[in-house]
Amino acid sequence: MSDDRPVLIVGAGGLGAPSALILARSGVRLRLVDDDRVDITNLQRQILFTRDDLGEKKVDAAKARLLEAGSPAVEAIDARVVPENAAEFFAGVSLVLDGTDNYATKFMLFDYARAAGVPIVSAGAVRLSGWTMASFPQGxxxxxxxFEDLPAGPTATCAEAGVVGPVVGLIGALQASLALRILSGQENEVRGRLLRYEGLSGSIRRSSPLPRKGCSSCADPATYLSTRGYAPN
Ligand SMILES: [Zn+2]
Structure with missing residues (x-):
């Protein structure tokens, strides 16, 4: 990769594990943030980890494995990204890959990435389906x-509703693929594409949603962030 800045991956779970592994094998520097420990119940989908890692901090187990896989440098940060600390993690990165499992955090990461002027590859997966798309600082x-904002009413996270291991594996791999294309200068081929995978039918659909008129984030990401009620530092 010509871009030597690290990719920030938030979450080393079902999405972050496969995407981190693929980016590491592609020789990408990584900054990995997660505050969780490896648990027996996640091993079926978190393919970075094995039984030997049970009870370990995910970022510690992940760092060793990602360096072995070929990443030239891995910053492993044991933390949860919250509005109070978000800005510091975005400093100096080439792009952000969202591997978290709840919508409130996804929108928060998106708002901070845009305000920081870095592309972000978002994704979600619940039960048998998932989606991913990249957003850029401008346009x-x-x-x-x-999606405009959080869905009304309670939203299911994969921790609550469950997710099938191959679904997050596939969505994480698609995220890594979008990230590698952005890092390779193919932004225009990635921009505006929403990829959805439906596990029951086994189909991957690509759609091209239009920019939404009146989208406040597109109009001015920094001002939009300041109106969200987060506490940027
Ligand atoms: Zn927009």
């Missing part, structure tokens, strides 16, 4: 053009 469509 739409962006994540908020497509």
């Amino acid at each position: 739409g469509p962006c994540l908020r053009c497509v």
Whole structure:
């Protein structure tokens, strides 16, 4: 990769594990942030880890494995990204890959990435289906053009509703593929594409949502962030 800045991966779980492994094998520097430990119940989908890692901090187990896989440098940060600390993790990165499992954090990461001027590859997966799309600092469509905001009412996370291991493996791999294309200068081929995988039918659909008129994030990401009620530092 010509870009020597690290890719920030938030979450070393079902999405972050496969995407980190693929990016490491592609020789990408990584900054991995997670505050969780390896648990027996996640081993079926978190393919970075084995039984030998049970009870270990995910970032510690992941760092050793990602260096072995070929990443030239891995910053492993044992933390949860919250509004109070978000900005520091975005400093100096080439792009952000969202491997988290809840929508509130996904929108928060998206808002900070845009305000920091870095592309972000968002994704979600619950039960048998998943999606991914990349958003860029300028212009739409962006994540908020497509989803606008948190779905009304309770939303299922993969921790609550469950997710089938191959679904997050596939979505994580698609995220890594989008990230590698952005790092290779193919932004225009990636921009505006929403990829959805439906596990029951086994289909991957690509759609091209239009920028949403009146999307406040597209109009001015920094101002939008300041109106969200987060506490940027
Ligand atoms: Zn937008």
